Amino acid sequence: MKIYEDQTPVEIRTASNEISYWIDKSRDDNADFNFMVFAVYLDNVVIGFSETAYFSHNRFVLFDYITFSKDFRVNAVFFPVFSLIKNYFKDRMNFSVDYWITEISDRENGKQIDKESAFLKKLIYMENFCCIDIDYVQPQLGNNNFESSFQCKLYLQTNSEISQLSRDTVDSIVKNIYYSYYFNWYIPFLEESELKLYKINLDKHYSYFKKMYE
Structure with missing residues (x-):
């Protein structure tokens, strides 16, 4: 978690206590997503961190974060780690x-x-990887970031x-990310009034996305 907190900018960083909660929660049955984190070791020293969510209904994995300590932010580390994580999902978890x-991020068209x-x-x-050509807004992380x-x-x-x-496939992916993941993620951490406001913002982003297809 220290590598994650040191290397991840505050505007895209999820609170570590929330990640810890969902690590524990992942041991229970969760119908919406399977949450997993991975620690990357080199000679018994942790050099990286990855956070993922698997959505069985749509059969996709969302790579939320994958980061490494400063000296290991190189291609030769990323590619084998990425491959190992993918193999874990398919071979060990049978997903x-x-x-x-x-x-x-694509703020100001990537500038x-x-x-x-x-x-x-x-x-x-x-x-x-290919870019899905849609207008997509990342929801706010919590109620104060x-x-x-x-x-x-x-x-x-x-x-x-x-x-x-297909349009239906893209719509289903976005809807699952917004509601099955982001909304459900914050249910344990937000008061009822805060959660209602968060849902309103998600609805706004989802409506904006849907209008792009009209």
């Missing part, structure tokens, strides 16, 4: 995965992008070659 997805997002964006292109909601792009990798996704 059926059609899509690997991540959110990356204002944090260092963590820039690092990830460069590397996922080498892993043949006002800098955390901004324009993003969704990047996707598939296990086969496809040139486009």
